[in-house]
Amino acid sequence: xxxxxxxxxxxxxxxxxxxxxxxNFRGKERLFLAxxxxxxREAAGHAxxxxxxxxxxxxxxxxxxxxxxxxxxxxxxxxxxxxxxxxISTTVTPQGLVGVxxxxxxxxxxxxxxxxxxxxxxxxxxxxxNAGTVLRCAxxxxxxxxxxxxxxxxxxxxxSVRASVGSxxxxxxxxxxxxxxxxxxxxxxxxxxxxxxxxGEHDLDTExxxxxxxxxxxxxxxxxxxxxxxxxxELADAVVRVPIHGxxxxxxxxxxxxxxxxxxxxxxxxxxxxRSVTPS
Numbered sequence: 001x002x003x004x005x006x007x008x009x010x011x012x013x014x015x016x017x018x019x020x021x022x023x024n025f026r027g028k029e030r031l032f033l034a035x036x037x038x039x040x041r042e043a044a045g046h047a048x049x050x051x052x053x054x055x056x057x058x059x060x061x062x063x064x065x066x067x068x069x070x071x072x073x074x075x076x077x078x079x080x081x082x083x084x085x086x087x088i089s090t091t092v093t094p095q096g097l098v099g100v101x102x103x104x105x106x107x108x109x110x111x112x113x114x115x116x117x118x119x120x121x122x123x124x125x126x127x128x129x130n131a132g133t134v135l136r137c138a139x140x141x142x143x144x145x146x147x148x149x150x151x152x153x154x155x156x157x158x159x160s161v162r163a164s165v166g167s168x169x170x171x172x173x174x175x176x177x178x179x180x181x182x183x184x185x186x187x188x189x190x191x192x193x194x195x196x197x198x199x200g201e202h203d204l205d206t207e208x209x210x211x212x213x214x215x216x217x218x219x220x221x222x223x224x225x226x227x228x229x230x231x232x233x234e235l236a237d238a239v240v241r242v243p244i245h246g247x248x249x250x251x252x253x254x255x256x257x258x259x260x261x262x263x264x265x266x267x268x269x270x271x272x273x274x275r276s277v278t279p280s
Contacts, residue, residue: 007054007078009087014080017054017088017100023154026103032156034099035089037063042166043101044069049169052076052100056085059096066097075099090158105155106172108147108182112189114172116144117274118264119186119218120257123179123232125152130224132163133254139167141261146171147218149179183220183235191216195236196260197228198250202240204263213267216274219260224253 007014019025020033031051034043037059043050044066053070057079060067071077085094111119120138125131131153138146148155155175161168174182183193192215207213220236222228233239242251242259251259268275 005079007080007084009081009084013052013076013078014054014084014088017052017098020100021090021158023157026154026156030103032101032103032161033088033090033158034101034161035091035097035158036095036162037066037097038166039161040097040099041066041069042169043099044073044075046104046169047073049073049101049104050075050099051102052078054078054080054085054088054098056080056082056096063097070099091162103156104169104173105175106145108174108177108185111145111147111172111174112185114144115189115216116186116191116218117216117268118143118261119145119147119191120261121147121149121179121182121186121218121220122152123149123220123228124223125221125253126223127253128153128157128159129163130253131155131157132160132165132168134221134257135160135164135173136167137254137258137261139164139170141258141265143171143261143265146173147177147182148173148175149182150176151179179220179232180235183218186218189216191218193218193220193236194260195220195222195228195233195239196242196256197222197233197239198241199227200239200241202238204240204242204260207238207240208263208267211267211272213264214270214273215268217264217268219257219264221253221257
């Protein structure tokens with residue numbers, strides 16, 4: 001049962017949540033915002049992550065299961081009027097639920113220790129929507145981890161969190177890793193490094209036909225506007241382009257990432273690939 005009192009707009013908890021829209025406060029407090037029922041539900045189900053939940057009365061009544069799960073997870077639940085939610089939220093049309101969550105990034109060493117078979121590395125990805133969408137694609141393709149280099153966008157930017165549609169809570173994500181360290185660490189762990197680039201000398205279809213995609217693989221994805229710098233391309237074992245069979249000029253970052261990650265996932269699950277196939 002949701003408590004009857006609305007939290008005051010002047011409450012220190014409200015002002016504290018509001019400040020998390022800014023990166024420096026997120027980093028200082030190691031807290032971030034998760035907005036909407038999907039993100040809050042995922043946060044509540046991720047042990048030790050959800051700290052507080054702000055909910056309008058309407059949302060609390062509509063999503064009683066989420067509110068109950070938040071309480072069961074140990075989060076403080078606050079009823080708030082719509083103006084308070086709008087003040088905390090970073091969306092144009094808030095959905096009535098805003099969660100305050102603990103950072104949940106994973107040390108890069110732990111990613112390597114798990115012997116990953118499929119990894120997405122975001123190098124110089126500055127757009128938060130792109131970062132969150134690639135994270136979602138990696139999750140959908142069954143990747144073992146995502147790595148954001150030190151030159152990439154903040155993982156906990158509200159736009160990144162929203163674009164991940166809950167996938168942020170599903171797989172390990174390492175942040176702030178220099179690209180050279182990321183590549184060398186993955187190579188030392190037996191992972192083949194492929195750089196995705198529209199001007200790549202290797203064709204994704206050809207790589208699939210040759211049967212070279214079934215090994216543990218990390219894909220490096222660069223900035224959508226200018227791609228990967230030459231020094232990053234040179235770190236890779238191969239630079240691979242997604243073939244354009246029609247008249248489109250190019251693919252956007254998230255679409256190209258989805259194609260590359262699914263190509264690896266399919267090859268790894270095929271007979272002879274590095275992931276075992278469960279008999280039906």
